[in-house]
Amino acid sequence: MTNAVQSESIISAPRKKSNLEKLIRNKSLWRGIVALIGAVIFWEICSQSKIWFGVEIPWIGKVPPPSEVLEAWKKIFYYSGYWESWYLSTARVFAGFIIAMLLGIPFGLMLAVNRYFRDVFFPPFEILRPIPPLAWVPASIIFWPTTEMSIAFVTFLGAFFTIVINVLGGARNIDVQYLRAAQSMGAKQWDLFWKVVLPGTLPSIWTGAAVGMGITWEVVLASEMISGGGQQGGGGLGFFIWSSYMGGTVAQVIVGMISIGIAGYLSSSLIRYIGVISMPWRRLF
C-alpha cells in the first residue's frame, strides 16, 4: 500500500531534470562526441597505416596523424604568438562582421521597404555582389593605407553582401496580412517598420549573420595569407598557417586549421545563441 502511494506520487509529480542531467541524457551530444572520436581514430589508423601495416593509404596517408598534431599543439600551446594569432584573427573577424551588420541590416531593410532606394542602389549592389571578397584583396591593399585596414575591409565585404541579401529577402517575404492587420489597428509607417518589418525579418537577419560569420572566417584567413599578415597587419591564424607551411611543419599547419575550425564553431555558436535570445518565439521550433 505504501509502495503504491509512493509510486502514485512519483507519477503525479514528475521530477524536473537538472541542466546537467539533460546534458548527460542528450543523445545528439553523445552522437556528436562518438562521431568526432571515430573520425580521429580513423584518421590515426589511416595516417599510421604505412608504419603499422606497411600499406600507405592515398592522400590521408601523407597527413600527419592526430598524435603528431597533438604533440605539435602541446609545443605551441604556451607560445604567446599562437594565442596572439587567435586574438588577431578573431578581432579582425568581429570588426568586419560587426561593421557589416551595422551597415548591412539598415541597407537591406531600406532596399526592402523603399522602392526608390531599391531602384537606385540595387543594380550596383547586384553588380558588386558576385565579385568574390578575395578578388578585392589587391585593390584594397592599394586603396587602404595599412594592411590591417585592407584585411578589415575585405572581411567586411565577406559578410556584408550575405547579410544584405538575407535581410532583403526576409523583409520582402513578410506575410502581407501582418502588415494589413497592423495598419488596420492604426500602425503608421514608423510602427510598421519597428514593430512588424524588423521583428518579422529577424530570423533572416540571424540566418544571414550565421552564414556571414562563416564567410568572414574564410576571408580573413585568406587575406592574412595573401597580404603577409606578419608585416604591418601582424600575425593572425592565416599567417600562422602560411608561415608553418613555409617552415615545413605540416603538423603545425593542421594545428592552425583545427584552430580555425574551433574559432569558427565558437563564433557561429555565439551568433546562434544571440539569435535564440533575441527571438524567444523561435525557441518553440
Add this chain to the structure above:
Amino acid sequence: MNGQMNSLGAISIRNVTKIYDPEGVNVMAVDDCSLEIASGEVCMIVGPSGCGKTTLLNAIAGFHSITEGEIYLDDKLLCGPSKPKADQGADRMVVFQHGALFPWKTLVENVAYGPIVQGVMSKAEAHEKAEHMLAEAGIEDVANKYPGEVSSGMARRSEIVRALINDPKVLLLDEPYRAMDALTKSIMHESLLEVYDRTKVTIFFITHDLEEAIFLGDKVVVMTTRPATLKKTVDVKISRPRDYQTLTTEEFRVLVEETKDAVHEEAKKAFDAGEREMA
C-alpha cells in the same frame, strides 16, 4: 434583427464592381453588387471559391480599391468614384483566413497592440484590458504564450479578441474557421456567438460552410460564381441566443434545404468554369 440594437456599423454596398488589372486581362471579380447590412447584423456571405467574396471584404477593409459603385459605413462614404480605396481604420477590423497574429508577440501583447499603437492607452492599461478580455474569452491561461505555442482555436479566439479591443463598428471575418476540425469549429462557433451576444457588433463573415452560415447569421447572402453578384438572400429568423440545439431544429433544417440548391448550383458552375479554364 435579434437582440440589442447597436447604433453603429451599418454597411451599404451600392452597385460595386471590381475589375482587376483594368489595363490588362480585365478580370471582373465583382459585378454591380448591392447589399445592405444593418448595424449589429451578422451577415454571412456564401459562394464558390474565387467568386469575389474576399474582394468585397478587402474593399470594405480598405485593402483594395473598387472600380465602380460606392460603399458606405453609417452613411459615411468609405469608397466611391472620388475615392476608389477606403482608408484603413480600427472601425473595421479583419480576422484573416490564415490568421495574422504576430508570431513575435505573446497573445496579450498581440491584443494590446492596437490601443498602444493608436495612443489611446498606455502600455500598462492596454495589457490590463487585454488580459481581462482574454479572460472573458476563456484563454487567460495562455495569455503570455506565443501564437506558435497555442492551438489554432485559441489563436483564432485571441485574434477575435485583438479585433474587439479596438471597439470596431464592424468585424470582417474571412473564412476564419476554414482549416479547423469539426469539434474545434463547434467550440469556435459557440465562442463567436457568445462574443456577438455580448457586443452586438456588426459582422461580415465569409464562409463556404452553409450550416455554419445559417447557424451564426441573421442573413445569408449566396453569391454567384465570378463575377460575384447576389444570387439569393435568406433571412435567418431563428431566435437568439442560439446554441447547438438550434442545429437539430426543424426551422434550421428547412433553411438549409432552402439555401442548399442555390449554393450547389453556383458551386457546379464554378467547377465547370474551372474545368474549362484548365482545358
